[in-house]
Amino acid sequence: MFGPWSFRRFHHDPEACFAGGGRGRHHRHRGGHHGHGGDGPGPGGGDNPWGGNPFGGNPWSFFFRGRKTRRGDVRAAILALLSEQPRNGYQIMQELEQRSGGVWRPSPGSVYPALQLLQDEDLVKAEESGGGRVFQLTEHGRAYVKEHAEDVSAPWEAARAAAGEDLPELLGLAHQVGVAAAQVAHAGTPAHVAEARKVLQDARRALYRILAEDAPEHGR
Amino acid sequence: MFGPWSFRRFHHDPEACFAGGGRGRHHRHRGGHHGHGGDGPGPGGGDNPWGGNPFGGNPWSFFFRGRKTRRGDVRAAILALLSEQPRNGYQIMQELEQRSGGVWRPSPGSVYPALQLLQDEDLVKAEESGGGRVFQLTEHGRAYVKEHAEDVSAPWEAARAAAGEDLPELLGLAHQVGVAAAQVAHAGTPAHVAEARKVLQDARRALYRILAEDAPEHGR
DNA sequence: CGAATGTCTCCGATATATCGACGACACACG
DNA sequence: CGTGTGTCGTCGATATATCGGAGACATTCG
Numbered sequence: 001m002f003g004p005w006s007f008r009r010f011h012h013d014p015e016a017c018f019a020g021g022g023r024g025r026h027h028r029h030r031g032g033h034h035g036h037g038g039d040g041p042g043p044g045g046g047d048n049p050w051g052g053n054p055f056g057g058n059p060w061s062f063f064f065r066g067r068k069t070r071r072g073d074v075r076a077a078i079l080a081l082l083s084e085q086p087r088n089g090y091q092i093m094q095e096l097e098q099r100s101g102g103v104w105r106p107s108p109g110s111v112y113p114a115l116q117l118l119q120d121e122d123l124v125k126a127e128e129s130g131g132g133r134v135f136q137l138t139e140h141g142r143a144y145v146k147e148h149a150e151d152v153s154a155p156w157e158a159a160r161a162a163a164g165e166d167l168p169e170l171l172g173l174a175h176q177v178g179v180a181a182a183q184v185a186h187a188g189t190p191a192h193v194a195e196a197r198k199v200l201q202d203a204r205r206a207l208y209r210i211l212a213e214d215a216p217e218h219g220r
Numbered sequence: 221m222f223g224p225w226s227f228r229r230f231h232h233d234p235e236a237c238f239a240g241g242g243r244g245r246h247h248r249h250r251g252g253h254h255g256h257g258g259d260g261p262g263p264g265g266g267d268n269p270w271g272g273n274p275f276g277g278n279p280w281s282f283f284f285r286g287r288k289t290r291r292g293d294v295r296a297a298i299l300a301l302l303s304e305q306p307r308n309g310y311q312i313m314q315e316l317e318q319r320s321g322g323v324w325r326p327s328p329g330s331v332y333p334a335l336q337l338l339q340d341e342d343l344v345k346a347e348e349s350g351g352g353r354v355f356q357l358t359e360h361g362r363a364y365v366k367e368h369a370e371d372v373s374a375p376w377e378a379a380r381a382a383a384g385e386d387l388p389e390l391l392g393l394a395h396q397v398g399v400a401a402a403q404v405a406h407a408g409t410p411a412h413v414a415e416a417r418k419v420l421q422d423a424r425r426a427l428y429r430i431l432a433e434d435a436p437e438h439g440r
Numbered sequence: 441c442g443a444a445t446g447t448c449t450c451c452g453a454t455a456t457a458t459c460g461a462c463g464a465c466a467c468a469c470g
Numbered sequence: 471c472g473t474g475t476g477t478c479g480t481c482g483a484t485a486t487a488t489c490g491g492a493g494a495c496a497t498t499c500g
Contacts, residue, residue, distance in 0.1 A: 065451080065452075066450085066451065066452085066492080066493080067449090067450055067451070067492080067493055067494080068450085068451090069449095069450070070449090070450090070494070070495085071448065071449050071450075071493095071494065071495065072448095072449075073449090073450085074449080074450070075449090088484095088485070088486090089485070089486065089487090090483095090484060090485045090486075091484095091485095093485095094484095106450075106451085107450075107451045107452065108451095108452095108485090108486070108487065108488085109450070109451055109452070109453085109487090109488070109489080110450045110451065112486070112487055112488080113449085113450095113487090113488080114449085114450095131458085131459095131485085132484085132485055132486075133485090133486085166405040166408075166413045167402065167405040169405075169417070170401040170402070170404065170405045170413065170416055170417065170420065171398060171401060171402060171405070173401070173417065173420035173424065174394070174397055174398035174401040174402075174420055175398070176420075176424050177394055177397055177420055177423050177424050177427065178391060178397075178398065180427035180428055180431070181390040181391060181393070181394045181427060182387065182390070182391060182394075183427075183431060184390065184427055184430055184431060185386040185387040185389075185390045185391070186387065187431065188386075188430065188431065192430050192431070193390065195430050196390055196427055196430055197389070197390065197393065199423055199426045199427055199430070200390065200393035200394055200396075200397055200423065201393065202423075203420065203422070203423035204393065204396050204397050204400055206419045207397065207400035207401060207403075207404055207416055207419055208400055210404055210408065210412050210415050210416055210419070211400070211403060211404060211407065211408065211412070285481080285482075286462080286463080286480085286481065286482085287462085287463060287464080287479090287480055287481070288480085288481090289479095289480070290464070290465085290479090290480090291463095291464065291465065291478065291479045291480075292478095292479075293479090293480085294479075294480070295479090308454095308455070308456090309455070309456065309457090310453095310454060310455045310456075311454095311455095313455095314454095326480075326481085327480070327481045327482065327483090328455090328456070328457065328458085328481095328482095329457085329458070329459080329480070329481055329482070329483085330479070330480045330481065332456070332457055332458080333457090333458085333479085333480095334479085334480095336457095351455085351488085351489095352454085352456075353455090353456085
C-alpha cells in the first residue's frame, strides 16, 4: 500500500491517519557534502515553531509530502516528454507539475538521477544550450519508446486522478481565508484584528467539530 | 518608501494596497542560460490558477514577497554571522531566516554575489569542505569588522520588528484552519466536506465584512 | 500461499549559481 | 529645496546536483 502521506494512500485507504509530522519529522540531515545536522525548520523546530516560514508554510505541504508516484513513473514521464521535444531538467519538472494540475512535481532528487541512468542506457543524450543542458532522445531512445509504448505512460494523469476533487477545493477556500486574514492584519485596526482572530478560531473549532461528529461509516 | 510588497511598507504605510499579483506577476522570465519564457505558475497562469501548487501555495507568500531589507543589509548580516563562525552559503541563508523568526530569508541571488564581492575585497575567503564551500573572515575581514562595528549590524532584528505581531498571529491561525480543512477533505464523508465548505465560505465572508466596515480611521 | 527480507526508486533537504526586474537610495539640476 | 535621473543591491525564478531516509515492489523462504 502507499505510504502514510501519499495521496494514493489517501485515495485508497481512507483509514490513513494524519497524526504526526510525516517524513519531514523523521528525516535526518545528512553528512557528507552536506554537513549541518541541526534540528530542521519543521513544526516545533528552532525559534519559529511553524517551519521556515514564520507563518507556518502552507498547511497542505505538511500533509501532501512524500511519494506521489510509483517506481518507474519518473522514468516513464521523462521518456514521454522527451519523445515530444527536447527539454532541460528544470523544464521536465515544471511540465510534469503543470500536466498533473500541480499535484506532482518530481523532485530534482529523482529527475537528475533518472536522466543520468537514461544516458547510461544510451536512450537519452544531453547537449549544452544557453548555459544549461537540454536532454533529448537518441535514435536508440526513439526506437525504445516505440517498442515499449506501454511502459512510456502518462503517470501525471494517474497522479491527477488520485488527488481527487475535495482536497483541492477545500484548500483553495482555506487559501482565500488566509488571504483575507492577511488583509485584515495589514489594513485593519486592533479591533478588526481581534475580530478576525475570533472568526478564525471559530472556523477552526467548527471544522474539528465536523471531524468529531464522525460516526462509524455507512455506505462508504 | 518601501516597495508595495515589503513588510516595511506595510508597517509604515498602512494605505498600501494588496491589489494585484506583486512582483511575481510582472517578473519576466529571462533569457541567457535560462531559456524558457512561458507563462509562470502564478495566479491565473496555466492550467492551475493557484500557482505551482494546486492548492494555491500559501496565502502569505502572495503578499510577503519582494524586498524585506535595505541596501547593504545582506552584506552586513554576512559579516556579522561570519565574525561568529565560518559558514557556507546555505547556512547563512538558514541562520538569517531563523534569527529573523522567519520573516527574512535572503535569496541565493543576494547571498552568493555578496559573498563573491566580500572575497573580491579580501574580507572573506572560501575553503572547500565536505563537498561545499565554507566561508570565513580573513585577517583583513576581522580588522574591518572591528573598525566598522556600526556597519556590521543585525538587520534581522529590524526585519523581525518590522513584521510586527498581527500578521504572524492571524496567518498562524489561518494555517490551522487549512490543516483542519485538509483533514476533513481526507477523512470526511461527502456530507462533511459540504459542511466544511460552508464553514470556510462563512469565514471568508466574515473576514471581508470586517474589512468592509472600516470607517475613516480614528486615532491611528 | 503468506510473511519476511532485500532492493530499487522517489523525495525532501541541502548546496550552489546567475539573470533580469525592481525598489530604494544617492546625486544632480532647475 | 523638490524633482528627476542614475546607480546599486535585493529578490524570485531558473537550473543543476547529490545524499540519506523511506515507501513500494520483487523475491525468497517456511
